[in-house]
Amino acid sequence: MEDAVGYRLRRAQLAVFQQFNEAFAAKDLRPTDFAVLLLLSCNQGLKQSEVAEALGIQRANFVAIVDGLEEKGLVERRKSEKDRRVQALYTTRAGSDYLKELMPIWAEHEERLIARLGGTRERDQLIHLLKRLCD
Structure with missing residues (x-):
């Protein structure tokens, strides 16, 4: 297992999320919440489905x-x-200040x-390799 790519990726994800949770513990913030706020801060008015897809989150969740x-x-x-049937997402003033x-x-x-x-x-190399797994 030590050399299994999937195992190492999962262990790395758990470690990074643990460190994230420790860093943001006082802010009562989950990684997913942060990702949504960060994405919306640069892309106001995206559809819910677009944000979910960009972050790899199932729409129901x-x-x-x-x-x-x-x-x-x-x-x-x-x-x-553009389409009154669609919900667009925006950060509020409080959301921007919080971010x-x-x-x-x-x-x-x-x-x-x-x-x-x-x-x-090394970070750039890791990101390059991880992107290759997603293509």
């Missing part, structure tokens, strides 16, 4: 995630201006990961 973010006042649904608070924590978390990998060159 994504609704609950958005419900939670909406209850916290961080995200809001609006009818799309600004989170970014330094995320940056420190990323820096710790990069250091454990051996530097940015």
